[in-house]
Each structure stands twice: as C-alpha cells, then as structure tokens.
Amino acid sequence: MLNSPHVMLMGEGAEDFAEQQGLELVDNSYFYTERRRRQLQRVIDNNQAAAASEDPSDDFEVQKFSTVGAVALVQHGTITAATSTGGMTNKRYGRIGDSPIIGAGTYADNRACGISATGHGEYFIRAAVAHDICARVKYQRIDLHTAANEVINNKLVKMGGDGGIIGIDPKGKVVNVFNTPGMYRASVDTSGHLDVQIFR
Helix, strand or coil, rough: HHHHHCCCCCHHHHHHHHHHHHCCCEEEEEEHHHHHHHHHHHHHCCCCCCCCCCCCCHHEEEEECCEEEEECCCCCEEEEECCCCCCCCCCCCCCCCCCECCCEEEEEEECEEEEEECCHHHHHHCCCCHHHHHHHHHHHCHHHHHHHHHHHHHHHHHCCCEEEEEEECCCCEEEEEECEEEEEEEECCCCCCCEEEEEC
C-alpha cells in the first residue's frame, strides 16, 4: 500500500514486486497438505467440477470455508479490512475468488464500515457484497447489522449464495451476519472483552 501507486497486482508481477520489497518467497510445495490433497482427489474421483466446502470425513464441519478475515477500527478513526482465502478445491486454473477483489470480499470506508467476507466467492463477486453493505449504510443511513442482514440473508440467498461477513462501524460496533449454520468468529472491544463463537 505504501510502496506502489497500484491498488492490485497479480501473478508474476505481484511476485516480482514482493521480492523487490524483501518478502520471503517459498516453493509451491510449502503449501501442500495431505488433507487438502485427499479432498482434491475425492472431487476428481467423483467427477465434480468444483467443491466449495470441506468434507466431514476430514474432521471439519460441512460448509466450512477456509477464509481468514479481519476488520478493525484503528487510531484516528481509520477502518481497515483484510481477507485471505483458503481457496476452492479443484478450481479452474487462473480462477480469482472474491477475497482479493475490493468491494466483493473486502471493503473499508471510514464513513460507513469495514467488511471481510467468507463464502462462495462467485456470488460475492456478482453481488459486490462488501461494497453493497457499506453503500447501504452510507446512502440509506441504516445501521450496519440491518444492511448486512439485507445483503447476506436476502439478496445473497435469492442468488443461491452461502456465506457471511464480519464488519465494524465507525463507532467500533462489531457485526457478524451469516446464512450458514455457523461461522468461526471472534471480537475484542476497547475494554479488552473477548467474544469467541462458532454457531448462531
């Protein structure tokens, strides 16, 4: 963010930039796990085009998406959001999900909210979920929970999309909205109170 005028880089260009910034690069084998390999093989064996969820036999609950997201209200009222995905099993080569797309899986606006999303990325991209929620807060002047609920449990459900968001407003209120049985989430307020939940 501080060393380039660009908003987004990808592929070889992003790797070259990372190297120039002194970030450690690793071989792709670093990311290999036996559990994910078994999951991919099951999808291939069943002739499925893609699978967006973990298999229960891997000791992970059904419809668990491997996204890690964070939102924060930092000094001087700046709202930040970050999202990193675990990806989709057996995706087409070159597929880009919602996590890196500003406005789909991640968005922050100091005047409205910060959003980090998890779910079936294709739907989050089509619905511009993160931006839509913040725009509703800003232009309709509704609270963050109401805006998120309208997008996640109405708009997204009608499209057939599963997932949820964590969000924060300019006053530091944290909101979690999802249309799945559960979503791993945690929050801490300025007093240090920690809240950790999985299910509704």
